[in-house]
Amino acid sequence: MSDKPPQQAQSFQRRIPEDDDRERLVCDACGFIQYENPKIVVGSVVTCGEKLLLCRRAIEPREGYWTLPAGYMELHETPEQGAAREAWEEARAAIEIEQLLSIYSIPRISQVQMIFRARLPKPDFSAGPESREVALFSWDEIPWDEIAFPTVHWALHHWRQSREQEGFPPFINPEEGL
Amino acid sequence: MSDKPPQQAQSFQRRIPEDDDRERLVCDACGFIQYENPKIVVGSVVTCGEKLLLCRRAIEPREGYWTLPAGYMELHETPEQGAAREAWEEARAAIEIEQLLSIYSIPRISQVQMIFRARLPKPDFSAGPESREVALFSWDEIPWDEIAFPTVHWALHHWRQSREQEGFPPFINPEEGL
Numbered sequence: 360m361s362d363k364p365p366q367q368a369q370s371f372q373r374r375i376p377e378d379d380d381r382e383r384l385v386c387d388a389c390g391f392i393q394y395e396n397p398k399i400v401v402g403s404v405v406t407c408g409e410k411l412l413l414c415r416r417a418i419e420p421r422e423g424y425w426t427l428p429a430g431y432m433e434l435h436e437t438p439e440q441g442a443a444r445e446a447w448e449e450a451r452a453a454i455e456i457e458q459l460l461s462i463y464s465i466p467r468i469s470q471v472q473m474i475f476r477a478r479l480p481k482p483d484f485s486a487g488p489e490s491r492e493v494a495l496f497s498w499d500e501i502p503w504d505e506i507a508f509p510t511v512h513w514a515l516h517h518w519r520q521s522r523e524q525e526g527f528p529p530f531i532n533p534e535e536g537l
Numbered sequence: 538m539s540d541k542p543p544q545q546a547q548s549f550q551r552r553i554p555e556d557d558d559r560e561r562l563v564c565d566a567c568g569f570i571q572y573e574n575p576k577i578v579v580g581s582v583v584t585c586g587e588k589l590l591l592c593r594r595a596i597e598p599r600e601g602y603w604t605l606p607a608g609y610m611e612l613h614e615t616p617e618q619g620a621a622r623e624a625w626e627e628a629r630a631a632i633e634i635e636q637l638l639s640i641y642s643i644p645r646i647s648q649v650q651m652i653f654r655a656r657l658p659k660p661d662f663s664a665g666p667e668s669r670e671v672a673l674f675s676w677d678e679i680p681w682d683e684i685a686f687p688t689v690h691w692a693l694h695h696w697r698q699s700r701e702q703e704g705f706p707p708f709i710n711p712e713e714g715l
Contacts (some may be wrong), residue, residue: 370548378666381611384571393562396576397610399649433559437642438649459640462651464615471577471616488556499597520671528637528704 397469401441402429403477404518405454410495411515414449416418416507417491424507427474427514430450438473446477450493452484460515461530463510474514476521579619580607581655582646582696583632588673589693590657592627594685595669602685605652605692606630618653624655628671630662639695639708641688652692654699 371440378506384393404427405412413425432438439456446454454477463472486493496502498519506512517530548565562571582605583590593601606624610616617634624632632655640652664671674680676697684690695708 393571394576394609397612397614398572398574399577431572432649433663434573434575435644436575436646437644439641439642440644462616464617466613466615466618469612470608493650526706528706 397466397471399432399438399441400470400472401432401438401445401475402428402472402514403442403446403454403456403475404429404460404514405446405450405452405477405479407479407482407495409516410497411445411501412450412452412484412493413501414490414494415492415494416488417486418489418491422509423491424505425502426507426511428454429472429474432473442473442475442477446479447487449487449490451486451487452479452493454479456507459475459527459529461514461519463513463532465510465532472510474510476518550639567712575644575649576596577610577616577619578607578648579610579616579653580605580621580650580692581620581624581632581634582629582638582692583624583630583657583658585657585673587698588675588680589680590624590628590630590662590671590673592664593670593672594665594666594667595664599685601669602683603610604685604689606632607650608653610651620651620653620655624657625665627665628662628669629665629672630657631659636703637707638699639692640690641703641710641711643688650688652688652695654696 371384371393372387373382374385376380376385376392384395415425415427416422430445430447432441436444442456443454446452457476457478459473460476461474482495484493501515513533521527549562549571550565551560552563553560554563554570562573590606592606593603594600604626609622610619614622620634621632624630635654635656638649638654639652660673662671679693691711699705
C-alpha cells in the first residue's frame with residue numbers, strides 16, 4: 360500500500376479497511392486509502408499602524424460579509440507561509456507574521472483554525488479574486504454586523520485583548536463555543 | 538459542486554480546476570474536488586508521577602522504536618479529544634490533557650503536529666494494537682538511541698524545559714529544523 364495519492368483516474372469506495380475502525384475512501388484497484396482528516400485554516404489579524412485589515416468576501420459562503428485574510432493551508436507549506444499566502448491572495452498584502460494569536464477548533468466541520476497576529480508595514484493592498492474589497496478599519500469602525508464568521512469575531516476580540524502582550528499561549532474557542 | 542465527499546465508487550483525475558492555481562483530485566463524473574491538505578498529528582507527553590509514558594512501535598515506520606502516543610487527528614474531533622483517543626488506542630491510557638506544549642510543522646511531509654502536556658492519574662496502561670509495549674521512564678532512563686522520530690526528541694526536551702511553567706506560548710521546531 361503506497362503512501363502517495365494516486366496519479367491517475369481511480370475508483371474509490373467507502374468501507375472499513377482491515378485493522379481499522381472507521382470508514383475510509385479505498386481505491387478499488389490497489390487498496391490505496393484516501394484518508395480524510397480535519398483541515399487547517401490559516402489566517403491573520405493584520406494591523407497597519409493602528410488599523411485592522413479586513414476583506415469583503417466576493418464568494419460564498421457569506422458573500423458580501425467581512426472577514427480576515429484566511430484559507431485552507433496547502434500541502435508543503437508551514438502555517439506561517441500559508442497565512443502570508445492567503446493575505447497575498449485575498450488582499451494583495453505582503454504581511455509580516457508576528458506570532459500565533461489563537462487556535463480555534465470546529466469539530467462540526469472538522470476544521471482547526473490557526474490565526475496569527477501580523478503587520479502590514481505599508482498600506483499597500485487591493486482586492487484579490489476572492490474579495491470584493493479590502494479596507495483598513497479602526498476598532499470603532501469595524502462593521503460588526505457584517506462579519507462573515509464567528510471565528511472572525513473571536514479573533515478580533517482576542518487580538519484586542521492581547522495587543523499589549525507578547526509570548527502568550529494561543530487563545531482558544533470562547534466558552535460559549537460555536 | 539457538493540462539499541461532501543462521494544458516497545460511492547468514483548473516478549478521480551489530477552488536474553487544475555478552473556479558478557484554481559494547482560492540481561487537485563477531481564471526480565470525472567461530477568467535478569467534486571477531493572482537496573488534499575496538510576494533516577494534523579495530535580499527541581501527548583504523558584507524565585505519571587515523575588515518569589514519562591512511551592510506546593514501542595509495533596508497526597512501520599520505525600517499528601521497534603519508542604514514541605509518544607500520537608497519530609492523525611480524525612474528522613469531527615477536537616485536537617484534545619484526538620490526543621486522548623490516541624493515548625487510549627496506543628497505550629490504553631486514560632489521560633487528562635493539561636495544555637498545548639508545542640506545534641511542529643513539517644512541510645516536507647505536509648504535517649502539523651500539535652503536542653499536548655498530559656497526565657495519567659494512575660499507572661494503568663497496556664499495549665494497544667500498534668504498540669509492542671508501553672512503559673514509564675524517568676528522564677534518565679529514556680532510551681534516547683531508540684527514539685522513533687525527531688519530533689519525539691523535541692517534544693520531550695520542550696516538556697523538560699517548561700515543566701515548571703504554565704501558560705506559555707507553544708514551542709515550535711528548534712532552529713536546526715528537520
